[in-house]
Amino acid sequence: MGKTIPSATGIVSLKQKEYSEFRKALRKEDKEVLDKLFAYAKFHSPAIGCSNQFFPMESIILSMLIEMQKEIDRLKAQIEKNESVSNT
Amino acid sequence: MKVYQILDIYSDQNGINVWLYNEKERIHIKKPYQPFFYFRKNESVKRLLQKKFKNIKIVKDIKIDLIDGEIEVYKVIAKNPLTYNKIISFIKYSDIFTETDFYNIQLSPETLFMFEKKIYPFCKLEKTEKNGRCSFKKIDDLDLLDYEILPLRIMYIDFELEIGKENLRFLRHIPTLTIKFNEDEKSIVIDNDLEYLQELLIKKDPDIIIANYGDDILIPNLFEKGLKFLNRDNLPVIKKEGKSFVSYGQTVYTADMSLLLGRIHIDPKNSFFYKEVGLDGIIELSRISSLGMQAVARTTIGTPITYMEMRNAYENNFLIPYKKNQPEDFKTLEQLIKIDKGGLTLKPLVGLFENVAEYDFFSMYPSIITNYNLSYETINCKHPECEKTLPYTNYRICTKKIGIVPQTLKWLLERRLKYKQLLKKEKNQIYDNRQKALKWLLVVSFGYLGYKNAVFGRIESHEATTSIGRQLITFVKEILEAKGFRVVHILTDSIWVYKHDYTMDDYKKMEEYLNKRINEKFTVVNPDGIPFKILLEGVYDWIVFLPSKSDSVGVSNRYFGKFSNGEFKFRGIDLRRRDVPEFIKNFQLEVFEHLSKGKNKTEFLKLIKDIDEIFNKHKQKLLEGDFSLKDLIIKKKVSKDPNSYQKRTDLSEVAGTLLKEGFNLNPGESVNIIYILDKFVKAMPLEIYLTNPKPINIEKYLKMLEESKIGLLPKKLFGNVLR
Numbered sequence: 001m002g003k004t005i006p007s008a009t010g011i012v013s014l015k016q017k018e019y020s021e022f023r024k025a026l027r028k029e030d031k032e033v034l035d036k037l038f039a040y041a042k043f044h045s046p047a048i049g050c051s052n053q054f055f056p057m058e059s060i061i062l063s064m065l066i067e068m069q070k071e072i073d074r075l076k077a078q079i080e081k082n083e084s085v086s087n088t
Numbered sequence: 089m090k091v092y093q094i095l096d097i098y099s100d101q102n103g104i105n106v107w108l109y110n111e112k113e114r115i116h117i118k119k120p121y122q123p124f125f126y127f128r129k130n131e132s133v134k135r136l137l138q139k140k141f142k143n144i145k146i147v148k149d150i151k152i153d154l155i156d157g158e159i160e161v162y163k164v165i166a167k168n169p170l171t172y173n174k175i176i177s178f179i180k181y182s183d184i185f186t187e188t189d190f191y192n193i194q195l196s197p198e199t200l201f202m203f204e205k206k207i208y209p210f211c212k213l214e215k216t217e218k219n220g221r222c223s224f225k226k227i228d229d230l231d232l233l234d235y236e237i238l239p240l241r242i243m244y245i246d247f248e249l250e251i252g253k254e255n256l257r258f259l260r261h262i263p264t265l266t267i268k269f270n271e272d273e274k275s276i277v278i279d280n281d282l283e284y285l286q287e288l289l290i291k292k293d294p295d296i297i298i299a300n301y302g303d304d305i306l307i308p309n310l311f312e313k314g315l316k317f318l319n320r321d322n323l324p325v326i327k328k329e330g331k332s333f334v335s336y337g338q339t340v341y342t343a344d345m346s347l348l349l350g351r352i353h354i355d356p357k358n359s360f361f362y363k364e365v366g367l368d369g370i371i372e373l374s375r376i377s378s379l380g381m382q383a384v385a386r387t388t389i390g391t392p393i394t395y396m397e398m399r400n401a402y403e404n405n406f407l408i409p410y411k412k413n414q415p416e417d418f419k420t421l422e423q424l425i426k427i428d429k430g431g432l433t434l435k436p437l438v439g440l441f442e443n444v445a446e447y448d449f450f451s452m453y454p455s456i457i458t459n460y461n462l463s464y465e466t467i468n469c470k471h472p473e474c475e476k477t478l479p480y481t482n483y484r485i486c487t488k489k490i491g492i493v494p495q496t497l498k499w500l501l502e503r504r505l506k507y508k509q510l511l512k513k514e515k516n517q518i519y520d521n522r523q524k525a526l527k528w529l530l531v532v533s534f535g536y537l538g539y540k541n542a543v544f545g546r547i548e549s550h551e552a553t554t555s556i557g558r559q560l561i562t563f564v565k566e567i568l569e570a571k572g573f574r575v576v577h578i579l580t581d582s583i584w585v586y587k588h589d590y591t592m593d594d595y596k597k598m599e600e601y602l603n604k605r606i607n608e609k610f611t612v613v614n615p616d617g618i619p620f621k622i623l624l625e626g627v628y629d630w631i632v633f634l635p636s637k638s639d640s641v642g643v644s645n646r647y648f649g650k651f652s653n654g655e656f657k658f659r660g661i662d663l664r665r666r667d668v669p670e671f672i673k674n675f676q677l678e679v680f681e682h683l684s685k686g687k688n689k690t691e692f693l694k695l696i697k698d699i700d701e702i703f704n705k706h707k708q709k710l711l712e713g714d715f716s717l718k719d720l721i722i723k724k725k726v727s728k729d730p731n732s733y734q735k736r737t738d739l740s741e742v743a744g745t746l747l748k749e750g751f752n753l754n755p756g757e758s759v760n761i762i763y764i765l766d767k768f769v770k771a772m773p774l775e776i777y778l779t780n781p782k783p784i785n786i787e788k789y790l791k792m793l794e795e796s797k798i799g800l801l802p803k804k805l806f807g808n809v810l811r
Contacts, residue, residue, distance in 0.1 A: 005428040039639040046433050046578075050558075052426045 008049025011056050012041045040067035090215045093238050096350055099197035101170040107350045110238050122165050123172040123197040128189040129160040141175055143167035151407045154465035169197040191407035202378040203402045209374040233506055243294035244268040289317055302355035307346035320350030332755040339727045341756025345386055352381045359385040368518045369525030389532045397496045397544050416547050427481050427551045431580030432558040436633035436642035442689040444586045444628045445595040450621040452581035453534035456556045458498045459617035462549040463491020480555040483548055485613050493544050497533055500526055501618055579644050592627050599624045626651040630692045662796045671719040672796045675706040703797050721774055722761040726753050738771035746773050763788045
């Protein structure tokens with residue numbers, strides 16, 4: 001590794017830094033959501049690194065979406081479980 | 089017929105000195121020697137060297153360049169090592185030469201002598217006498233695993249300090265010395281009695297001196313005070329200055345070196361290998377690399393590898409390039425983004441798991457290098473008939489000849505495997521030390537491919553290695569997921585997975601299946617390579633993957649777990665860190681001792697509830713002053729020149745205090761920190777604290793204890809985390 005290209009985790013941190021002005025303009029509660037979204041992306045940083053993209057932001061947003069979808073699925077399953085319990 | 093072993097080889101002005109030993113005697117042989125090197129045919133260089141140096145002979149020769157094949161060269165033969173060294177420094181330090189035209193000039197006369205005669209330290213020789221002339225014949229084989237080491241006379245010099253961790257450099261006196269000859273003998277205490285020490289040295293005539301702080305304090309001091317015969321022939325001790333350098337983002341300091349002649353001096357405080365693999369490991373490395381024992385003890389791990397590769401090249405009649413004329417190949421940005429990467433990691437799922445299996449590749453990178461023939465000279469080689477390309481990177485690879493690096497690594501890999509097989513049959517500490525020494529070489533062998541100054545390094549082979557590594561581990565992940573496993577974590581060559589209701593036997597069977605599939609899928613270039621091997625490291629009763637401190641995302645290589653055989657594995661926690669004081673490590677150890685009773689997730693959760701009780705016990709100890717000073721020491725490394733610190737930190741304060749007291753610190757050196765209550769500073773170096781004690785900052789240490797507890801059991805661990 002010549003370290004010419006930043007590491008996978010480095011890419012996400014770099015993008016997070018680039019969006020610091022954007023973050024500043026958000027309300028406190030929204031800032032927390034943004035941080036959580038970037039944490040989602042960090043979790044998937046190896047995959048972002050493997051995607052070989054010039055513009056990694058697309059992969060970063062996809063990673064955030066994956067985690068959000070997982071959260072939706074988890075909540076749906078929870079609701080279904082609760083409903084089946086209340087029906088019986 | 090007498091049998092000897094080589095103890096030490098070095099050159100002087102006229103030739104080579106060899107010290108041989110056996111049970112009865114030590115003999116010193118002086119041999120005239122004419123070292124030589126090569127340069128690409130160039131008449132003006134020839135004329136210049138001939139004009140400047142009288143004691144040389146220059147002859148035409150044909151040799152093989154690793155990249156260009158057969159080339160015409162001039163061989164320069166120096167009359168003696170003195171002339172040789174003079175020419176070499178002239179070439180290295182004058183800017184009139186093209187450095188890439190020169191070959192073999194990095195070899196010292198003694199190394200060249202060993203390469204030429206195919207001998208090495210601890211090589212066994214047989215002495216024969218005919219018509220009053222004696223000669224020596226090699227009766228040794230480098231491939232031997234159970235080679236004999238004739239009994240050595242070892243002298244240990246040590247000293248007791250009140251607190252085991254001080255850095256002697258910062259003390260103003262040399263304490264009372266304790267001398268021991270060979271481990272089992274009684275120790276002798278010497279308090280400032282040089283004459284007695286002299287007597288002992290002459291009478292016992294040790295082959296090896298093992299002295300803590302020998303390199304920068306003891307040996308130079310004893311020599312200056314007039315101790316004679318530190319060298320066997322009573323020449324002055326050779327002193328080499330220490331240096332600081334940056335390696336993988338860390339500043340490292342190697343202390344001054346004091347080297348002896350005819351005797352071996354090892355300073356455990358200045359020897360990575362002595363600490364890791366002891367004398368057995370150093371002797372093994374010395375034999376296989378033709379590097380003297382004193383050099384091996386002080387060198388970085390990559391040097392023995394380089395020497396092995398150079399010897400391999402020499403024996404295969406190749407020229408050893410001094411500076412490579414092989415710049416990195418041109419790459420587009422797209423290619424660079426694709427291939428300039430390390431191993432694959434998947435961030436761990438944070439939390440507590442049970443029945444997790446860990447599979448590790450056996451020496452993944454060395455196996456790849458060997459199996460795919462990845463070397464400086466084999467990637468995009470000049471043979472038009474070599475058309476095979478590597479997967480992913482698409483570099484062409486040589487199929488005509490096996491490269492120097494794969495040749496060397498294959499030998500190393502097989503040697504280590506053989507030692508491991510022997511160890512399976514019977515326990516043997518010597519074999520274990522030797523195989524560990526080889527393991528270290530294998531660990532760094534890959535990094536050396538990408539290091540621009542490494543003789544046989546090349547960035548393309550480095551890239552090819554990591555890319556094949558990523559494919560291997562991805563392939564394993566795909567197979568396991570298809571079989572219904574959940575992947576918890578991947579780190580380059582290791583994968584953590586679990587499957588409900590899987591037993592140890594099931595996991596073991598899966599190991600067999602994985603090996604079969606991997607070796608079917610990855611068709612290698614080198615037919616004499618070594619099959620890829622993935623091994624079941626173990627199955628964890630329970631394992632905890634910890635999150636990052638800033639967010640809840642898992643961090644690679646930060647976990648603790650207990651294997652089903654009762655063994656623990658810790659990575660990245662306080663227990664493993666050098667900058668964490670002993671009392672915190674004791675706290676964590678007690679926690680793990682308690683947790684060791686847990687055989688699954690449920691039992692773990694029950695036991696972990698007692699952590700507060702253990703915590704309070706250690707907190708109380710701190711509050712009541714029930715600790716010794718050595719438990720509070722924090723070891724930290726100075727990363728730069730102590731004068732250049734701009735921000736005030738504990739480290740800059742300690743470095744500043746030491747400077748004020750007249751101790752010069754080098755970047756990379758460690759200091760021992762004690763936190764104190766004081767108006768002006770928050771920390772003090774231990775060595776100064778001893779003579780000038782201040783109240784201890786218990787609050788600070790309590791906070792550290794608290795953080796250590798949270799570090800093991802972060803609030804987020806069992807709550808809302810990425811799963």
